[in-house]
Amino acid sequence: MNRTILTCEDTAEGILTAVYQAYAWKLQPESTEIQAGEADLCLFAFYRRVETDAALAEKVAATVIHRFGEEAWEDISYALAAHDAGRGQAVYQAVAAGLSGRIRGPLMQGLTDGAVRKVFELSRHMHREAQRMIQFLRFRELEGGVLFARIEPCENVTALVTPHFADRFPLENFVIADTGHRIAAVHPAGKAWFLIWPDGETAERFERMSERYSAAEKEMAELFRRFCVSTGIRERKNRKLQQQLLPLRYRGTMTEFDRQEIL
Amino acid sequence: MGLHIAAGMSLMEKLEILSDAAKYDVACTSSGSERRGDGQGMGSAVKAGICHSFAADGRCISLLKILFTNECVYDCKYCLNRRSNDVPRASFTPEEVCRLTTEFYRRNYIEGLFLSSGVLENPTYTMGLLYQTVYKLRREYRFQGYIHMKVIPGADPEAVRLAGFLADRMSVNLELPTAEGLSRLAPNKHRRTILAPMRLIQNGIGMSRNEPVPYRGAPRFVPAGQSTQMIIGATPESDYQILSVAESLYQRFGLKRVFYSAFVNVNADRELPALPGGPPLLREHRLYQADWLLRFYGFRAEELLSEERPDFNILLDPKADWALRNLTLFPVEVNRAPYETLLRVPGIGVKSAQRIVRARRSGTLSFFHLKKMGVVLKRAHFFITCGGKLLYPSVRIEEDFITRQLLDCRERLPFDADGVTYRQLSLFDDRNFRMDRAGYVRRTEAGRGGEYE
Known part of the structure; x- marks a missing residue:
């Protein structure tokens, strides 16, 4: 009672x-x-x-x-x-x-x-x-060699996935920005990483980051897209299985799905 | 032959040709190694492996899977890159492989490199090229991600040994389960040259593990173990033969994985069976199911199949099939049955069995608890009791009854067209006939004594 x-x-x-x-x-x-x-x-x-x-x-x-x-x-x-x-x-x-x-x-x-x-x-x-983000997060190289990843997870996992990438890429400058939860992790090369809560202006800059991709980035993205296509076996085509393992909601930020479906 | 053909070709074209040529190799796992970054270079490895993407065939893209070159002096009947095929040829340079790997890796596209190759000049020379490439990647580019290297059968043992200290996993492809099949379809390969490096790697791993005082930073030999693969459906072996071979590979060669690759007919060679129904995916699926039963569920090959019943049931998965033939052992009481017995219940896997064993320490389990814990009861409920009671009292523990029920709840297969559930009604064409076409072709072929083309 x-x-x-x-x-x-x-x-x-x-x-x-x-x-x-x-x-x-x-x-x-x-x-x-x-x-x-x-x-x-x-x-x-x-x-x-x-x-x-x-x-x-x-x-x-x-x-x-x-x-x-x-x-x-x-x-x-x-x-x-x-x-x-x-x-x-x-x-x-x-x-x-x-x-x-x-x-x-x-x-x-x-x-x-x-x-x-x-x-x-x-x-x-x-x-x-968090595991899905570790799998499907994609970095893009900006002019100047900084790596930038935009993610849209359904949970606020930025702080949970960044240690993995900090351990893996100790000598890279990278930013992981969760535009949905408005939180970002920043890792300066060779130093400890930290979280920021971007204000409106920074968030907008994150949205427009695609204008600042480096020349090498375009080449690598195209190479990877082609690789994804050519590594699939046509005789075994199975969209349903692909979608089960890689749900559509993650594809928005993934390099290989930028322009076309991978076949 | 020679590298000159590749000159003037762009990296893009090379990648397309050489990843296309490597795609029929199944092993794309990045598991088995656990390694943190050392803060100096780039990369780490995760024990369970990470899949970074999935291709349109639903197979994972974990490693940059490429051939170093698709030029080959061998003429294996099933292979796209055989000498007698007129396909565009290309070769990477070690720098190109290193650049691709590191650039892909730092964008989180891949977990590492899978490097295989056609045989250029001779096996030892080719193995040397692979070693050079991987050496450059590890030492100059300071890459600490995952590397899977193919052993070229027939290569000098010393070349294999050196490569083993740089790679995480190595694999030699058995290609075909029997020596006869191998000599018919791959005349340049011999059972001996395949098994010798396999034994060499096994011994190397054993020595590296039993190092009395492993000093810090000592290079470890093939830390993620070795794997192999067999082509399924190109030769008339039965499932029982294939599974027995796999079992002996696990037991006698200490392999981490045996992969099964449903045969895709890329060459239309007269020695090869025509597969009008596409690759034998169901058969491959059943073999993988049985493979898991061997490795994680404590089954033996002869429990699942025998000389009299050499092929898997196309309608039931191997575990359900086994359970139906051994109904005297069921039902088992969930609250008391040992872990090993729980594992043998259709529908209960390793995770469910572990959860049950742990959870029952702090209370008696009911079917409600099992459901809440995520144990799928769809098939399991015919074989278990909670507190002495079945889920539905109307269930009879007899073979016909349960078989009918199990067939009713359709098994979810990982293939089966793109969500299309309707089909043309026909009085004569049985749905299951299509699924077993591979088996039918095999039987016909065996019956005619090899006349079949």
Whole structure:
């Protein structure tokens, strides 16, 4: 009956702070919900607002790592990065299930618990989207040798994929710009990478980057397009399979689909 | 012959000719090596491999798959690049290969290089050219991405050994499953010259692994293991023969992968079967399914097929087929069955079995839980119980009944026309006849004692 709904900021820190407060205020997990960001109001529920506090969020993170291990923390933090209204509640209930001792063995393997399963699904979803970006992201060389990639993932995965490219291309200057989520990662050659949240003007420049492709870029793009065509076996043509493995929504930013379908 | 034909040809033309010539090789995997960048050059490798694109045939584009040259002194009947074919010939220079690889790689088009070649002059000379190219790529261009190199059968062992320290994966193509088939279709290749380098690589990998004190930065020999490929449907071998060969390759040569390549008739040679229904894709698919059963599910070849039943069922996948012949072992109880037994249930794969085994530690599993965990019950539910109960009490554990049910829920094949589900109604033409045309052709050929053309 007496449900309590904790509303918090729609960020990982906000949700973790709410988890901390739920315990600090000694609320029962069965009758408590965490709601990140805006949502429909409920009747017959107490609302309490939680102010984000990074220090408290850190404490929850430390507890999760201490009690459930790094792997569980990775899954939880991936789930927190997902764009899903139910993630706050799922993370809270999963942590509560773990702390209550209901789940034997590693937390993330207790898939019989609904909240753990939800966290697992969200984490898997994020991992998949990040993996897809690592596969399908395409850099284009600008005048001056800077590599520029525009991506349009359905989740905000820029921060998750950039370490892969930073490790792979330590001596390149590159920018990965997610135009949908308005976030970009910048990697100066030989230095650590960082994130920027571009303002309107920068975002517009990202959109018009195609005017600044280098001459070599055009040649390489054409070579790769031809390669993609000639490496397919005509007798085995199978568009359906191609589309299953490489869905259409990724093709907008991919070099080989720039002008024509690859045949 | 000679390199002069290629002079004056643009890089674009060369790439088109030499990637077109290399496309019939199946291996395009970039898996097996895990390597972080060293901060000095370019590149890394990921254990699971990364596919960067998919061609119109649905096969992945992971590596820049090219021949160094498509000039060849051999005359293999099935090969587009055989000596007697009049096709445009081209050769890369090592610089061109390096430039293409690094430029493609830094744009995230590819995961690395797959370098094969026609035989120029002789096998050792060709292997030397490949070695030079890869050496340049690794040392001068400081490329640390994935490299898959073909071994040219008959090349000097020392050339193969040197190349092995630069490549991630090497492969020698077995081409045809039996020695008779090989001598008929590839007169210049011999079983011996194929198996010798395979053994050499196997021993090299073993030595490199068992190095007592591997010092930092020691070059590792073929860290991602070796693979091979067989052409399916060019010669009349049965599925049982092919699978047995694959099994012995896994066991005796420690191969990472055996690839099966549905035969595409590019030459219309009189020695080769005509395949009016296109390449035998269903047969290839069944072989891959069985190959997985061998490698990850603990099956043995003779469990799946036998001398009496030498070919796979065209209607059922090998695992369902096996389960139906061994119904006495089913149903199994999900909450108690060991992992190995769960793996043998049709519809339950490695991931599902692992999830079940882990999740049941913290609670009893019901069919609801299985569904929620992502275990697909479409086929599995005939073979498992949860808490002693089947999903549907009306299910009878008998062969005819389950076979009918399994055939009803159509198997999703990775090919099958572009989403076209309708077909012309005919009283005489059976849908399944078309699918097994390859098998039919093979049987006819075997029956006529090789008269068939």
